[in-house]
Amino acid sequence: MPKPGWQAGHVANITASLCLVFTVAAGCSRWVEIHDPVEQASSNQISVPALARVPLVLGSIQINRNGSAQNPQLELDRRLLTVLEETNLFSTLYQPGLMQPPSADDRFVTARLTLNETIEPHAGGAAWRGLVIGASMFTLTPVLPLEYEYGSELVLDLTRWDGQSKQYRAASSGTARYHLFGATPLVIDELKGQVLERALIALTHRLVFDAGFFLISEQLAQFSTSRSIVVRARKAGPRSSEAGLSQETALR
Amino acid sequence: MLRVLHLALLMLSLSMAHEASAQTLEPYFPIGTQEVGLTAGYLLPHRLTKDHVTKQQGPALMPSWGIILHEPVGNGWYRGQTSVGAEFVYIQFREPILTHGVGFTPKLKYTFVALNRLRPYVEFAGGPFWTDLGGRIPEESSEFNFILTAGFGVSWFVTNRTALNVGYRFHHISNAGTKMPNLGINSSLPFGGFAFYF
Numbered sequence: 001m002p003k004p005g006w007q008a009g010h011v012a013n014i015t016a017s018l019c020l021v022f023t024v025a026a027g028c029s030r031w032v033e034i035h036d037p038v039e040q041a042s043s044n045q046i047s048v049p050a051l052a053r054v055p056l057v058l059g060s061i062q063i064n065r066n067g068s069a070q071n072p073q074l075e076l077d078r079r080l081l082t083v084l085e086e087t088n089l090f091s092t093l094y095q096p097g098l099m100q101p102p103s104a105d106d107r108f109v110t111a112r113l114t115l116n117e118t119i120e121p122h123a124g125g126a127a128w129r130g131l132v133i134g135a136s137m138f139t140l141t142p143v144l145p146l147e148y149e150y151g152s153e154l155v156l157d158l159t160r161w162d163g164q165s166k167q168y169r170a171a172s173s174g175t176a177r178y179h180l181f182g183a184t185p186l187v188i189d190e191l192k193g194q195v196l197e198r199a200l201i202a203l204t205h206r207l208v209f210d211a212g213f214f215l216i217s218e219q220l221a222q223f224s225t226s227r228s229i230v231v232r233a234r235k236a237g238p239r240s241s242e243a244g245l246s247q248e249t250a251l252r
Numbered sequence: 253m254l255r256v257l258h259l260a261l262l263m264l265s266l267s268m269a270h271e272a273s274a275q276t277l278e279p280y281f282p283i284g285t286q287e288v289g290l291t292a293g294y295l296l297p298h299r300l301t302k303d304h305v306t307k308q309q310g311p312a313l314m315p316s317w318g319i320i321l322h323e324p325v326g327n328g329w330y331r332g333q334t335s336v337g338a339e340f341v342y343i344q345f346r347e348p349i350l351t352h353g354v355g356f357t358p359k360l361k362y363t364f365v366a367l368n369r370l371r372p373y374v375e376f377a378g379g380p381f382w383t384d385l386g387g388r389i390p391e392e393s394s395e396f397n398f399i400l401t402a403g404f405g406v407s408w409f410v411t412n413r414t415a416l417n418v419g420y421r422f423h424h425i426s427n428a429g430t431k432m433p434n435l436g437i438n439s440s441l442p443f444g445g446f447a448f449y450f
Contacts, residue, residue: 119323121323183321187284188282
């Protein structure tokens with residue numbers, strides 16, 4: 001028959017093991033919060049005559065991070081072209097260097113995109129919390145989350161074939177919160193990807209809302225006799241319903 | 253210990269050969285980048301008062317792990333990144349008596365990144381340390397102690413993921429007054445080593 005002391009030691013070992021497992025598991029957690037004050041329209045689609053659409057030529061893409069100019073990113077070109085293509089708003093999308101652009105006599109729209117990124121890494125807070133976590137022999141890891149904030153503003157300048165131009169803006173921001181053992185470049189990439197996605201979707205919603213500006217007016221007059229096509233913006237993901245994720249996107 | 257060092261040098265050579273064809277302009281480590289390293293050095297005594305008589309010395313081996321906490325901050329020479337981690341310390345005291353010491357020390361490190369591949373750093377560490385030298389010398393009476401370390405070094409990135417390190421540390425070992433006498437033993441530790449980032 002086991003002695004009472006043996007049982008107490010056994011319980012203490014199990015408790016210590018459970019505490020260790022909890023500390024490590026909780027110390028690995030991470031989550032992303034997307035937060036902006038204004039909610040976008042839930043759906044936005046219209047039918048337009050297919051022949052009224054014109055090509056879009058993607059011009060320069062400029063990236064600024066905390067006010068400083070950055071190297072261009074091919075990934076951003078591809079993402080912008082993808083969401084624009086999904087709208088069906090333009091008949092063809094031209095990317096300079098990859099395709100022969102339309103001649104100057106043709107009707108087309110020229111796009112220039114500026115991405116203004118704002119990053120707040122909370123470096124001082126992270127260093128201080130790292131010191132406290134280290135001094136506690138890592139036992140405070142589960143109760144001291146670290147933060148990384150990211151915001152993106154997209155400014156799209158579109159110029160029509162006749163020289164008229166319009167500017168569209170969309171912005172989104174979010175915060176990645178993670179515990180020390182959950183810190184990974186992936187969580188930052190995930191935050192940036194989600195924020196940029198929300199801003200791009202908001203931008204296309206605005207474009208679709210203003211679709212008439214990019215269509216040939218003569219073809220619009222023959223809408224009843226020509227083939228039509230549905231122009232729509234991609235729907236944003238659910239708000240605050242999946243795995244503690246809350247998402248909103250500003251549109252202005 | 254020589255066998256361990258030979259194995260480590262072999263791994264370093266293989267890693268450098270593997271990465272030689274994939275070089276970019278400079279090492280860049282985002283948040284969450286982890287570092288594992290191995291450092292070795294030789295402990296030399298400091299007798300700071302007339303009551304310190306022991307000339308403890310011997311080799312030290314310190315495998316370590318760390319994780320980068322933030323993107324580089326600052327715009328001048330002080331531009332850098334903080335990392336937090338832990339280190340296992342083994343010291344073989346060859347003088348005055350052949351004894352051993354082992355410890356576990358969380359550590360904080362700030363790396364200056366302004367000089368591209370040449371990256372100075374400062375580091376602080378502290379934690380529990382057991383040594384059977386305690387109780388056999390007049391300065392320390394207990395085997396259970398604490399070790400505090402402060403030092404600086406410089407990393408030379410031979411590839412974007414591999415660095416060679418050299419530097420200096422000051423070590424203080426004492427028992428925090430849990431048993432007298434507790435004069436503490438102080439040492440200098442010049443060291444060299446390498447680290448991998450992933």
